[in-house]
Amino acid sequence: MEKGMARYTILLFLFLVCWHFGCPSGPDISEAELKKRKDIQQALKQSEEAFENGDFQKAVDILNKISKQYPQSPKPYQKLANISLEQIHKLEKKNILDSAPYLSAIQGGVEYFKRLNPKKENEKEIKKAKKSLIWLTNILKTVFSGIPIQKFDEALRNAEDLVPLVENQKWKEAKLFLGYFYLYKFRLDKAKEYLQQAAMIEANDGLKMIVKLKQVEPESSAGKKLVFRKVLRRGDAAAFFAFEMKKYKLKEENRIPGRYTEGMTIQDIQDYWAKNEIEYCLKMGVMRLLGSKTFQPSIPLQRIEAAILAINVLRIHKGDFRLIERYKAKTKLETFEDKEEDFGTDEFDESNEPYAFGAVQEGFFQIGKDKKFYPTMSLSGLEFMEILHKLKKKIRSNG
Secondary structure (H helix, E strand, O other): OHHHHHHHHHHHHHHHHHHHHOOOOOOOOOHHHHHHHHHHHHHHHHHHHHHHOOOHHHHHHHHHHHHHHOOOOOHHHHHHHHHHHHHHHHHHHOOOOOHHHHHHHHHHHHHHHHOOOOOOOOHHHHHHHHHHHHHHHHHHHHHHOOOOHHHHHHHHHHHHOOHHHHOOOOOHHHHHHHHHHHHHOOOHHHHHHHHHHHOOHHHHHHHHHHHHHHHOOOOOOOHHHHOOOOOOEHHHHHHHHHHHOHHHOOOHHHOOOOOOOOOOOOHHHOOOOOHHHHHHHHHHOOOOOOOOOOOOOOOEOEHHHHHHHHHHHHHHHHOOOOHHHHHHHHHHHOOOOOOHHHHOEOOOOOEOHHHHHHHHHOOOOOOOOOOOOOOOOEOOHHHHHHHHHHHHHHHHHHO
16 A cells, blocks of 8 residues: 555656656657658558569669668668568569569668667667578578579679678677578588587578588589579579589480480570570480470479489480380389379370389489379479489499
8 A cells, every 4th residue: 555655656746747847758850850751661662562563673663762862771671672582482483583683682681781780788779680680591591592593693792791790790690691601602611610600490401401512512613503492493404414514524426316406496595594505405315395496494393304314314324225215114013103194205205204213223313102203393403413413423433
């Protein structure tokens, strides 16, 4: 009762003081600050509307304009990164390649962090900075698992702007960001050091990848980028193969003939960055056209296509053109549980299933207890690199 009366007396006293002298108020907000807040809020809303209406570029232009008007504000950059990530996911579902959202995602994330102010005495800002580093790490993972290879180095340079700002921080979130940054730079030992220092669940995927990369380390600079692909596309796979297998010099006299003939114009690769590498794979017979004169470089590579590539490389290397016939004979005795039509057919309308059977027999793929090969599933860059690594070992062991 006494405590309650004391509290009441204090409140009454404060009321009388405020009534007589006027209550203290917060700091006045200037008209310029109010205008700034209003302008930014309006721009954020307009960019969201443009994005929802399918105009990603208009949304980006709105955000870039307001960022130039108020360069110290972090919110437009945060919005830029978020809509860019959404655009990436939209395009990936449609198998469309566009470097713009990947680069703007990195730009937005980095510029947002630069405008934070995580000083020691400001716990709120420190908490915000740590949280944003987790967000930035997820941006790195998204960007470098799908960005067109021609823009990979540019995105890395943009991300590198953040390194001086975080490398002296002792936060585990900073170690996590640096670990993934150096992973994508392919500085594996340094990446491992930072990820171990982070000691976070989010570091586990990176540490596991480092172990695998050290086992099957790509030899080409292109391979060191394509290996991070979450989903490997047909054009990227052709380039990956051509660059990684260059020094193993497959014998052209043993190449496997198909619908492609040298000098043929492939309609959909004329402006593609890996046109020469695709033509090499077609010429050697390790990859095939889809349709009469199309390659479709932007669609995901399927497991059955990787199996065909692996077996045909062995056929070319050994000069053993009856290798596939032996697998055909074995397939008649033992088949997978997949639907036969999922394997597709070769250029003579025969099932591709023997290639899958051969790829399992040769150790390129494994199947589970369900006895399914899953021929139409896609592969990651790392899974494809594991196949190339096994091919290299077989070629070296056979001389």
